[in-house]
Amino acid sequence: MQSKNYKIVTVVGARPQFVKAAALSKAILFDGRLTEVIVHSGQHYDHNLSGSFFDELDIPPPKYNLGIGSASHNVQLAKFITAFDTILTDEAPDMVIVYGDTNTTAAAAIATAKRNIPLAHVEAGLREWNKAIPEEVNKLLTDAVTDLYFCPTQTGVDNLAKSGITANVHLTGDISLDLLYGENTKYISESELRAKYGLRDLYIFMTCHRDRNTVIKENLESILEAIKSLSYQVLLPLHPRTKKAIDTHELHHLIGDNLILVEPLPFWETQSLLKHSHLTITDSGGIIKEAYFHKTPSIIIDQQTEWLEAVHEGWATVVGPDKEAIIKEVTEIKRPQSHTQALGDGRCGVRIVEEVIRYLHKTLDVK
Ligand code: UD1
Numbered sequence: 001m002q003s004k005n006y007k008i009v010t011v012v013g014a015r016p017q018f019v020k021a022a023a024l025s026k027a028i029l030f031d032g033r034l035t036e037v038i039v040h041s042g043q044h045y046d047h048n049l050s051g052s053f054f055d056e057l058d059i060p061p062p063k064y065n066l067g068i069g070s071a072s073h074n075v076q077l078a079k080f081i082t083a084f085d086t087i088l089t090d091e092a093p094d095m096v097i098v099y100g101d102t103n104t105t106a107a108a109a110i111a112t113a114k115r116n117i118p119l120a121h122v123e124a125g126l127r128e129w130n131k132a133i134p135e136e137v138n139k140l141l142t143d144a145v146t147d148l149y150f151c152p153t154q155t156g157v158d159n160l161a162k163s164g165i166t167a168n169v170h171l172t173g174d175i176s177l178d179l180l181y182g183e184n185t186k187y188i189s190e191s192e193l194r195a196k197y198g199l200r201d202l203y204i205f206m207t208c209h210r211d212r213n214t215v216i217k218e219n220l221e222s223i224l225e226a227i228k229s230l231s232y233q234v235l236l237p238l239h240p241r242t243k244k245a246i247d248t249h250e251l252h253h254l255i256g257d258n259l260i261l262v263e264p265l266p267f268w269e270t271q272s273l274l275k276h277s278h279l280t281i282t283d284s285g286g287i288i289k290e291a292y293f294h295k296t297p298s299i300i301i302d303q304q305t306e307w308l309e310a311v312h313e314g315w316a317t318v319v320g321p322d323k324e325a326i327i328k329e330v331t332e333i334k335r336p337q338s339h340t341q342a343l344g345d346g347r348c349g350v351r352i353v354e355e356v357i358r359y360l361h362k363t364l365d366v367k
Pocket of ligand 1: 014015016044046049070071101102104134135209211240244
């Protein structure tokens with residue numbers, strides 16, 4: 001489709017969004033019909049949670065970094081809405097694109113809607129059906145004011161339909177998987193990983209950082225007790241939030257000899273470790289879908305997940321932060337036979353670019 005060059009503002013702020021923006025930016029550059037301005041909220045600021053991803057994944061540098069930093073959820077939202085409002089005036093974009101369900105996502109969505117600028121949501125329609133989860137509130141707020149919905153799964157499309165949203169809804173697959181389908185040369189070899197981390201035999205790759213698994217002492221305690229009792233080595237890149245929680249709750253005694261704690265890792269090293277692991281224990285949505293891609297089973301230490309396709313095919317199992325359930329699942333886990341690419345086929349970015357241009361052409365040019 002021929003069209004004029006539209007300006008879009010892409011908003012990122014937290015680690016998983018850098019991965020998603022990397023994939024979409026590549027598709028935008030390849031297509032050539034959109035001009036992208038990247039705005040970084042500054043929600044994540046440590047180099048290994050932020051800057052390193054821009055370097056490693058060749059993301060165009062953000063034109064703005066609003067330096068919001070860590071604060072309570074409402075303070076983060078308020079600071080970002082205020083700062084982002086000025087960017088919207090200065091840049092006057094044709095559309096704003098937000099990703100996922102972080103505080104950055106919800107704040108950008110609210111500010112954009114209040115300025116009556118078209119808003120696209122990548123990873124729309126996902127639900128965990130529990131408003132006690134901070135990300136669930138962000139998902140609900142964002143989808144309530146979105147104009148153009150990009151759903152990673154059919155479940156996302158169905159959830160929107162249940163809320164009466166059926167127009168401008170597109171099933172695209174998951175954007176972060178585009179990177180995995182696209183690049184086969186950046187993996188680190190298994191032998192190199194084993195030597196680097198002293199990994200013997202089968203090992204488990206683990207992540208843990210969700211609000212309820214860090215704020216609630218009993219949950220973190222139960223998770224660490226389960227890990228300590230396993231016969232496998234477990235490699236855990238430690239999110240700063242979890243590191244602080246172990247200190248605050250005084251849980252150092254639960255870190256067993258089999259638990260290898262490392263700093264947050266770069267993207268391709270994470271993918272390589274995940275690919276070669278026996279299984280993953282995680283509360284991260286990103287890891288669940290990446291594990292599915294690598295055909296590595298996931299044990300979810302959370303009460304629910306929005307990646308139901310992985311659960312239905314048997315690649316992911318929800319056990320919650322429950323010591324006995326984690327141990328039982330690790331012991332009994334089986335690799336499923338079927339794998340249907342239900343979370344994406346690597347062409348999500350192309351679909352999004354096409355639909356963004358179609359939408360803007362329809363709403364801005366044809367009046
Ligand atoms: C946020 C998202 C979560 C996403 C995760 C990815 C929300 C509500 N949550 O969680 O959905 O899965 O990012 O990592 O938006 N901190 C640092 N350095 C940093 C950033 C944070 O030390 O660069 C510490 C601070 O103590 C901060 C805490 O981590 O208070 C939590 O950070 P925050 O951005 O609020 O949420 P995440 O747990 O990272």
